[in-house]
Amino acid sequence: MTYxxxxxxxxxxxxxxxxxxxxxxxHAVNAIAAGLPVSRPAVSQHLKALKAAGLVQERSEGxxxxxxxxREGLAELRDWLDSFWGDxxxxxxxxxxxxxxxxxxx
Amino acid sequence: MTYxxxxxxxxxxxxxxxxxxxxxxxHAVNAIAAGLPVSRPAVSQHLKALKAAGLVQERSEGxxxxxxxxREGLAELRDWLDSFWGDxxxxxxxxxxxxxxxxxxx
DNA sequence: ACACTTTGTAAGTCTCCACTTACGGTAAGT
DNA sequence: ACTTACCGTAAGTGGAGACTTACAAAGTGT
Numbered sequence: 720m721t722y723x724x725x726x727x728x729x730x731x732x733x734x735x736x737x738x739x740x741x742x743x744x745x746h747a748v749n750a751i752a753a754g755l756p757v758s759r760p761a762v763s764q765h766l767k768a769l770k771a772a773g774l775v776q777e778r779s780e781g782x783x784x785x786x787x788x789x790r791e792g793l794a795e796l797r798d799w800l801d802s803f804w805g806d807x808x809x810x811x812x813x814x815x816x817x818x819x820x821x822x823x824x825x
Numbered sequence: 826m827t828y829x830x831x832x833x834x835x836x837x838x839x840x841x842x843x844x845x846x847x848x849x850x851x852h853a854v855n856a857i858a859a860g861l862p863v864s865r866p867a868v869s870q871h872l873k874a875l876k877a878a879g880l881v882q883e884r885s886e887g888x889x890x891x892x893x894x895x896r897e898g899l900a901e902l903r904d905w906l907d908s909f910w911g912d913x914x915x916x917x918x919x920x921x922x923x924x925x926x927x928x929x930x931x
Numbered sequence: 932a933c934a935c936t937t938t939g940t941a942a943g944t945c946t947c948c949a950c951t952t953a954c955g956g957t958a959a960g961t
Numbered sequence: 962a963c964t965t966a967c968c969g970t971a972a973g974t975g976g977a978g979a980c981t982t983a984c985a986a987a988g989t990g991t
Contacts, residue, residue, distance in 0.1 A: 730836030
C-alpha cells in the first residue's frame with residue numbers, strides 16, 4: 720500500500736518541485752529552498768514527508784543534510800501504474816468481444 | 826503539466842478506490858458506489874474529478890453513465906516517472922565519478 | 932400520466948494540511 | 962568562547978477539499 724503514500728506525497732505542487740529538484744542530483748536543503756517560493760522550513764517539512772514515504776534519502780555532510788532520490792520508492796508506484804495498463808487493456812478486449820449482453824436490469 | 830493533475834487526483838484514497846474499481850472494466854456509477862464507504866454523490870464528484878484529469882471517460886447508456894479507464898491519462902504520469910528514473914541514475918553516476926573536488930568549505 | 936430509477940449538482944460543514952514565524956541544536960571558522 | 966551558517970521542530974493560522982443531505986433532470990416501464 721506504499722504506492723498510496725507516494726501518490727499522497729507527490730500530490731502537492733511545491734513538494735513535487737522539491738522532488739524534481741533532486742532529479743538533477745543530490746542537494747542540500749538550502750540549495751533546494753533557493754528558487755522556491757516558500758520558506759526554508761517549509762522545504763524541510765516537505766523533505767520529511769518525502770523521506771517518510773521512502774522517496775528520498777538523507778546523508779549528513781558536516782552541518783548540511785544532503786538529500787537524494789530513492790528510486791525504490793518510485794518503483795512501487797510504477798508497478799501500480801503498469802498493472803493498471805494490462806488490466807485495462809484486457810478489460811477493453813473483454814468488453815469488445817462481448818456479443819450483446821447489455822440488458823442488465825436489476 | 827497534466828501529470829500533476831493526475832497525481833493530485835489520485836492522491837485521495839477514496840478516489841483511488843473508485844479508479845481501481847474501473848480497472849476490472851467499465852462500470853456504472855451505482856455499481857462503483859456499491860461497496861464503498863461513501864455516498865453515491867461523493868462517487869459522482871470523484872468521477873468528475875477523474876474525468877477532468879483525463880483519467881476516465883464517460884459513455885451514456887440509457888439513463889446510466891458508464892465510466893471506464895482512459896489510458897492516455899496515465900501515460901503522461903508514466904512518462905514522468907520514467908524520466909525520473911533515467912535522470913536519477915545519470916546523476917548518481919556523475920556523483921560517483923566525481924573525485925572529492927568541488928567542496929566549497931573544505 | 933405516473934412512478935421509479937439513475938445520476939449530476941448546490942449548499943453547507945468539518946477536517947486536514949501547507950505555510951509562516953520563532954526557537955533550539957549542532958558544526959565550523961576566527 | 963563567540964559568532965555564523967545550516968537545519969529541524971513547535972505552534973498557530975488560513976484555505977482547500979472531501980463528505981453529507983437535499984434537490985433537479987432525464988430516461989424507462991406500467
